[in-house]
Amino acid sequence: MIVLSIRAVSGERRANGEDTAGRFACDTSARQRRSKVFLAPLALSFEIATVATALAAVIGIGVASLLANVRFVGRDLLDVAVTAPMVLPPTVLGYYLLVACGRRSPIGQAFEAIFGSPIVFTRTGAVLAATVGALPLVVRSSRAALEAVDPTLTRAARTLGATPMRAFFAVQLPLAGRGVVAALMLAFARSLGDFGVTLMIAGDIPGETRTASLAIFDAIQERRDDAALAMVAALTMIALGVLYAVGKLVRGPHER
């Protein structure tokens, strides 16, 4: 009788093990799919934000140095033009970019002829949208940081034989460094979360242009609350982390 009981127990265990393994395999693949659903858009957002911030840095610091150091006709107009993306509705900005860079525009056609791919509805379009959104932040904050550098120092550099370019890179820019880095961090955070302009010129293509912001919108529409919540939490932590870091950076190590 004892032997029969043991065989019966073993049989049950085998049956349970297979069932558990099956359930385990199902649970694991579901978790992996959910992770991919929110990790992939976050990774894409990071990639796009990094490239956009780099582009905004080069263009934005250049424009900021012009506005800070050179008096020229049209200076105020340039200032307005680079600041406009901050105040224009995203759909309006998206429309202008579509007209300027769409497949039928000269810029769009030239780009496609050179690179074999259009700007719109590709990652390039997403980078463009993020860059345009980040540029005003870089220009305004960098300009303020550059203008805060004592102009006597750049004058001194010039009298010591420095060209305007050397005076900028060797003296003004290093001394404005904290402010410029803070500007780039804010630009990165902004690029990470772009929605309206990205949707208009890059679309919402899974794996290609579906950034975290777009994925959150989709998840909410489809009532996938955990996916939405995971991405919301990630973006919130990044944004708050950047704000905190920028605050520390701008205040400096000796200020309280």
Next chain:
Amino acid sequence: MAFEAPAGITVLLGPSGSGKSTTLSAIAGLLTPDAGRIAVGGETWFDATTSTNLSVHHRRVAFVFQSLALFPHLTAAQNVAFGLARRATRRSRQQQVDAWLQRFRVGHLAGRKPGTFSGGEAQRVALARALATTPRVVLLDEPFSALDRPLRRELAQEVRGLLRELGVPVILVTHDREEARSMGDRFVLLDQGGRVMRSGAIGDLDEAQHGAEDSV
């Protein structure tokens, strides 16, 4: 305004707002006059009639600003090296930097940044930085104004000898008559409107200033 400054120290005196600092800035090329001519050693640096305007970095002017304008993110050695010819070798530049810092007795500050210097030390490093460039003209805009009198006297003595050794025109702006008399070889006295009232040998300064007060 029109004056000549031969080799030696020319003191530029006048009331506030008479254009002394503006004159130095114009000579350095930091601002462009509306009219006139600036020539150094026979070379025209600025001429409004021919639209000649040599850029700042080509003029080889040693300018010591009132605020000293030491670069706060660079060490004393890096500050002094800033204006040295980039075509010279690194070793040669380093030797020049060491020599100039020693000459002004601030060799011990080579690796330190200006935020840690005393007033006198900062002044010495600023002078070393300016003179290390082998300038064609030296412009001093109230260089000792931030120092107390004993230190000012001591530094002025030292600097006077060095400046005379250079053998180039030096234009010194100062409000301090004692400093003007102790450092200068010649003077140029401006009125409120920036016009030259008197000029001459430094020995005639007192007489010239009395004369100027009388005419007011």
